[in-house]
Amino acid sequence: MSLSHRGRLLAGSLAFLLALSxxxxxxxxxxxxxxxxxxxxxxxxxxxxxxxxAELAELRAEGEAxxxxxxxxxxxxxxxNPDLSINALTTLTFDSRDLSDARFxxxxxxxxxxxxxxxxxxxxxxxxxxxxxxEIEEAYATLPHLIxxxxxxxxxxxxxxxxxxxxxxxxxxLNNEPLVVQSFLGAxxxxxxxxxxxxxxxxxxxxxxxGGVATAVESSQFTEDGLEHPLWYARMQxxxxxxxxxxxxxxxxxxxxxxxxxxLGATTWGLDAKWRTGSAAQQNxxxxxxxxWRNERDGLLSNFSGQGAYLLAERQVAREWTLGGxxxxxxxxxxxxxxxxxxxxxxxxPSEFQRWRLQLDQIxxxxxxxxxxxxxxxxxxxxxxx
Amino acid sequence: MSRLLSMxxxxxxxxxxxxxxxxxxxxxxxxxxxxxTTDLAYFAQSIGGERVTxxxxxxxxxxxxxxQVKPSLLAKLNRADLFIRIGLDLEPWVDALLLRVTRxxxxxGGVGYLVAGTGCHLLDAPTGRVxxxxxxxxxxxxxxxxxxxxxxxxxxxxxxxxxxxxxxxxRALYEANCAALIVRMKSAMAEARALxxxxxxxxxxxxxxxxxxxxxxxxxxxxxxxxxxPGIAPGAGHLARLREQxxxxxIRAVVTEPSLNQRTARSVAEQGGALLVTLGxxxxxxxxxxxWEALILENTRRLVTALKGxx
Numbered sequence: 001m002s003l004s005h006r007g008r009l010l011a012g013s014l015a016f017l018l019a020l021s022x023x024x025x026x027x028x029x030x031x032x033x034x035x036x037x038x039x040x041x042x043x044x045x046x047x048x049x050x051x052x053x054a055e056l057a058e059l060r061a062e063g064e065a066x067x068x069x070x071x072x073x074x075x076x077x078x079x080x081n082p083d084l085s086i087n088a089l090t091t092l093t094f095d096s097r098d099l100s101d102a103r104f105x106x107x108x109x110x111x112x113x114x115x116x117x118x119x120x121x122x123x124x125x126x127x128x129x130x131x132x133x134x135e136i137e138e139a140y141a142t143l144p145h146l147i148x149x150x151x152x153x154x155x156x157x158x159x160x161x162x163x164x165x166x167x168x169x170x171x172x173x174l175n176n177e178p179l180v181v182q183s184f185l186g187a188x189x190x191x192x193x194x195x196x197x198x199x200x201x202x203x204x205x206x207x208x209x210x211g212g213v214a215t216a217v218e219s220s221q222f223t224e225d226g227l228e229h230p231l232w233y234a235r236m237q238x239x240x241x242x243x244x245x246x247x248x249x250x251x252x253x254x255x256x257x258x259x260x261x262x263x264l265g266a267t268t269w270g271l272d273a274k275w276r277t278g279s280a281a282q283q284n285x286x287x288x289x290x291x292x293w294r295n296e297r298d299g300l301l302s303n304f305s306g307q308g309a310y311l312l313a314e315r316q317v318a319r320e321w322t323l324g325g326x327x328x329x330x331x332x333x334x335x336x337x338x339x340x341x342x343x344x345x346x347x348x349x350p351s352e353f354q355r356w357r358l359q360l361d362q363i364x365x366x367x368x369x370x371x372x373x374x375x376x377x378x379x380x381x382x383x384x385x386x
Numbered sequence: 387m388s389r390l391l392s393m394x395x396x397x398x399x400x401x402x403x404x405x406x407x408x409x410x411x412x413x414x415x416x417x418x419x420x421x422x423t424t425d426l427a428y429f430a431q432s433i434g435g436e437r438v439t440x441x442x443x444x445x446x447x448x449x450x451x452x453x454q455v456k457p458s459l460l461a462k463l464n465r466a467d468l469f470i471r472i473g474l475d476l477e478p479w480v481d482a483l484l485l486r487v488t489r490x491x492x493x494x495g496g497v498g499y500l501v502a503g504t505g506c507h508l509l510d511a512p513t514g515r516v517x518x519x520x521x522x523x524x525x526x527x528x529x530x531x532x533x534x535x536x537x538x539x540x541x542x543x544x545x546x547x548x549x550x551x552x553x554x555x556x557r558a559l560y561e562a563n564c565a566a567l568i569v570r571m572k573s574a575m576a577e578a579r580a581l582x583x584x585x586x587x588x589x590x591x592x593x594x595x596x597x598x599x600x601x602x603x604x605x606x607x608x609x610x611x612x613x614x615x616p617g618i619a620p621g622a623g624h625l626a627r628l629r630e631q632x633x634x635x636x637i638r639a640v641v642t643e644p645s646l647n648q649r650t651a652r653s654v655a656e657q658g659g660a661l662l663v664t665l666g667x668x669x670x671x672x673x674x675x676x677x678w679e680a681l682i683l684e685n686t687r688r689l690v691t692a693l694k695g696x697x
Contacts, residue, residue, distance in 0.1 A: 114485075119495050122485045145490040149464060199488070206461035239457040244448050246456050281449035283647040319619045319647065351618055353518055378518075383482035386456045 082115030082123075085379035087170040096368035107373065108169055110137070114382050120146065124382070126168070137168075137191065149199050156193040156217065160210060161235050161252040162291055163272045165190055171384045173287065173314055174345055175359045175373045179330035180308025184268050184295040186220035190254075192231055193217060208237040221266055221295075222256040231256035239386070245277035248386060264298040276386065278316065285316040287324075306332040322347040340364055353377040417553045420466040420492075422477045423450055424669040425532045426502060428678055429542045430470060432567045434549055437556045444477075446670040447644040451522070451617075455482045463487045466498065468552050470545055473501035474508065476529035491552075500548040503529060506537040509598050521615025530667060534599035535575040538678060539568045574679035578604060578686040585693040589635070591628060591660065593642040593651045596667045600685060609637050612651055625654055632658030639663045639692045644671050661692040 089107040112126040125139040140155030160166045164181050169188055177188050194214025201207050211234040216222035222231050237250040252270035257263075272291040278284035292309040308330030316322045324345045331338045345359040355375040362368050419440045421427045427442040434440065441462060444453045453459075460483055463469060469492040471480055484493055491498040508527025516525050531537040546564035550557045582588060588606045592598075594613055601608055610631055614624045631637065632654070640655035641663050642648050648664070655662040665685045666672035675681040 116485075116494070119490070119493070124485075142485055144486055144493070145488045148488045148490065151486055151488050198486075200457055200460045200464060200486075202458065202461040203465075204458050206457040208457055237457065241456060241458040244445055245454060246458065248457065276454065279449055279645070280452055281646050283649075319650075351518075352522060380478070382485065383455050383479045385482070386454050 082113045083380045083382075085112045085114075085377065085381035086110070087112070087168070087378075087381065088374075088376045089170055090374045091175065092372040094370045110168060110170060112381055117141065137189075147197075149201070150197045151199070153196040153198070153212075154194075156191060157196075159185075159190045159192045159214060159216075159231075159233055159254070160196060160198070160212075161185075161190075161233050161254060162250070162270050162293070163274055163289055164291065167384060170375050170377070173289070173312060173324055174326055174343055175357055175371045176343075176361070178291065178308075178310040178312075178326070178328050179339055179341060180291065180293045180310060180328065183306065183308060183330045183332065184221065184293050185254075186216075186218075190220045190222075191217040192233075194230070202239075204241040206239045206241075208235070208239070210235050210237075216256065221258055221297075222254075227257065227260060229257040229262050243277060244279050245275070246386065248272075248274045258297060266295060266297040268293060268295045270294075274386070280316065280319075283316055283319050285314075285322070287312070287314040289313075306330065306337075320348055320350055322349070417467045417549065417556075418465055419468045419470065419549075420462050421469070422453075422471040422480060423532075424671070425678060425681075426470045426472065426541070426545070428669045428676075429538075429545045429567065430468075430549070432677075433542065433546050433560050433563045434556070435559060435563055437553060437559060438549070444668075446666070446668040449645040450477060450668070453477070453479045455479050459483055460486055463492060464489050466492050468492065468498040468500065468548055470500045470502050470548065472503040472529055472532065472541075474503045474506075474526045474529035474531070475524045476503070498548070498552050500544060502541045502544045503531055503537075505540045505544060506531040507534070509602065510595065521613070522617030524616075528595055528598055530596045531599055532678075533597060533667065533682070534603050535571055537599065538571055542567050542571070570677075570679050571682075574682050575603060578682050581683075581686050581690050582606070585690055587636075587638065588689075588693065589637050590663075590689070590693075591632060591637055591640045591654070591658075593640070593646055596643055597641060597665060597685075600665075600682070604686065604689075606689070609635065612640075612642075612654060620650065625650070628654055629658040632660050639689065641665055641689075643667055663688050663692040665689070 087110040089109070091105065091107040093103045095101060107130070109129040110126050111129075112124070114122070114124045116122045121141050121143050123141050126137045128135045128137040136156065138155075138157045140153050140157045142151060142153050144151040146152055158166045158168075162181070162185070164172070164178060165185050192214025194212055196210055196212030196214075198208065198210035213230045213232050215228050216231045231254060233252070233254040235250055235252045237248060239248045240246055250272045252272070254268045255265060258266045270291060270293040273289070275288045277286050289312045290310065292307070294307040295305055297305050308328070310326055310328030312324065312326040314322055314324035324347065326343045328342070329338060329340045341361055341363045343359055343361045345357055347355060347357040349355045353376070357373045359371045359373070360368065361371075416436070417434060417438045419427075419430045419434065419438050421430055421440065421442050423444055424442045424446040427440045430438060431440040443459050443462065444450045463483055464487055466489060471477055487493060490496055493499060508529070508531060511527035512520060512523055512525065516523060532541055542564055546560050549560045582604050588604070589609045590601070590606055591610045591612065592608050593611070595611060595616060598608065610628055612620055612625075612628065614620055620628075632640070637658070638660055640651055640658070640660050642651035643665055645667075648662070652662050664672070665688060666675050666681055669678055669681050670676055672681070672684055675684050
């Protein structure tokens with residue numbers, strides 16, 4: 001299918017969705033009349049109601065006389081400022097191949113701005129200072145009910161497939177990304193500029209469908225030779241709530257051209273599962289997470305075909321301490337260039353806003369690397385998804 | 387490529403059909419109320435009666451400051467007619483949901499969106515420069531305000547007003563039920579105060595500042611806090627000073643709650659010579675606390691038992 005056909009399909013779908021959305025904004029049905037059995041009770045309580053109304057009026061007047069702090073902030077006008085947060089990641093690295101070559105540096109500083117634009121949209125933007133360069137990592141608007149029940153996200157963002165890729169670096173459960181994410185999505189992320197539709201339905205069992213199209217942004221197989229062809233992606237996800245946590249499984253697919261003429265493409269499939277339970281306050285938070293990705297490239301470019309997976313476990317053992325580990329592999333060309341790695345990490349988090357993590361990685365049973373990473377957070381950052 | 391496009395088109399068609407199906411299921415249904423806490427759910431259910439269905443997003447024994455942003459929470463919010471939260475920085479995770487919720491009426495500014503804590507009288511509002519050197523401080527004041535009877539009445543009234551906004555036909559029922567609820571709450575608090583009169587020395591050590599409103603309403607005095615700053619774990623020196631304070635001042639009870647790990651609180655109580663008391667800050671967080679009134683009375687009974695038992 002040519003690009004123009006895809007464009008028409010997308011435009012047609014958009015128009016249809018917009019037409020349908022009109023009904024969603026209609027007023028709800030008027031509620032039923034009061035059941036007769038309640039009338040006697042209402043009569044008996046009317047006198048009491050009058051007395052309580054007077055009392056409540058007094059309470060209200062009292063409240064108005066002493067405005068709460070948010071009210072005072074609103075009056076000052078600062079409430080309209082976007083939320084600003086800074087996450088500073090610093091890493092000290094030792095490599096077993098050359099212990100004298102310890103590297104210490106600011107890994108990344110993320111400056112994030114978020115806020116509500118108007119009743120119909122919100123905006124998030126993050127600037128990342130990395131390796132003496134400044135990059136706009138994300139800058140996107142979310143229009144949550146323009147075409148209800150689907151939300152629409154427009155702009156540049158971490159492509160929302162899999163479990164690892166949508167997480168900001170400071171929210172990773174370990175200091176480095178999995179090999180398979182590095183190989184087939186991007187290092188450190190797969191970024192794209194485009195549009196994503198997303199919908200979530202259900203209750204304790206929830207289903208999410210999302211699909212989108214974007215132009216991939218550097219550091220991935222979809223961006224070689226400065227490609228600007230569209231990358232299509234979709235994710236289907238099921239979630240079952242269990243206490244304070246739950247079990248989530250997802251199926252992902254990405255497809256895009258990998259040569260300038262767009263005659264050859266790559267399709268990347270992924271399966272993921274995540275189970276989380278417990279809570280930080282009760283000091284029993286547990287996380288199990290796994291992803292499997294399979295990459296298939298057309299024609300002669302099979303050196304990027306392959307597969308890979310990781311299994312990650314994390315357990316909070318005390319209020320401030322968490323232990324974690326990961327085993328993983330990634331094959332390029334289905335076994336020709338297989339890499340195995342395991343990692344162990346101990347994380348100390350004295351408050352919500354400071355974290356230290358010591359991690360040991362062993363690659364292919366010989367090369368070892370130790371990293372000590374610190375994270376300092378300033379300001380309010382939007383909560384990350386499950 | 388064709389296989390991918392086919393899958394994508396099929397997914398879109400499913401998505402397009404869903405609003406139609408969802409719309410047909412909404413006719414003549416009760417008002418769907420989603421709240422952040424079980425306390426708010428109890429208020430909404432008591433006021434709304436059979437005209438509403440109510441569900442809380444946070445579990446009663448969950449730390450309401452740190453709820454996971456689960457897909458199921460978004461799915462529930464997407465179907466709500468009315469969403470009630472305390473606000474006051476109590477539930478920061480809600481903001482991540484509100485950015486994504488597709489139901490416009492339950493977003494800030496919508497007819498079905500209520501920040502119920504706005505009108506409450508708040509304690510412990512910080513003065514001077516507010517920053518994180520004070521720990522997980524709440525700039526507006528302590529947000530655990532629903533355990534105060536006056537604040538609870540204001541929250542109930544705000545919930546009643548919100549229900550009337552989204553369902554005007556239920557006004558008479560809502561107002562009557564709200565009045566009855568406030569009467570029950572006042573009565574329960576009077577009974578609790580009478581129970582506590584049996585205790586001559588009502589000083590306690592608290593784990594987290596979750597019960598300052600209840601303690602104030604009951605006339606209890608907080609002599610110390612296990613967390614040196616909100617959300618900050620205590621060091622060995624701080625715990626040693628607390629144990630010494632308990633022993634020298636003969637403080638009789640250390641108060642904790644189900645959402646917190648109780649190892650530290652238990653060791654402070656045992657080594658200092660006080661009793662550990664587990665109180666519930668949310669409806670249904672303890673056995674037999676299915677209502678706000680029952681929660682207040684059960685908390686008071688536990689306090690009285692511990693404080694008298696240590697005599």
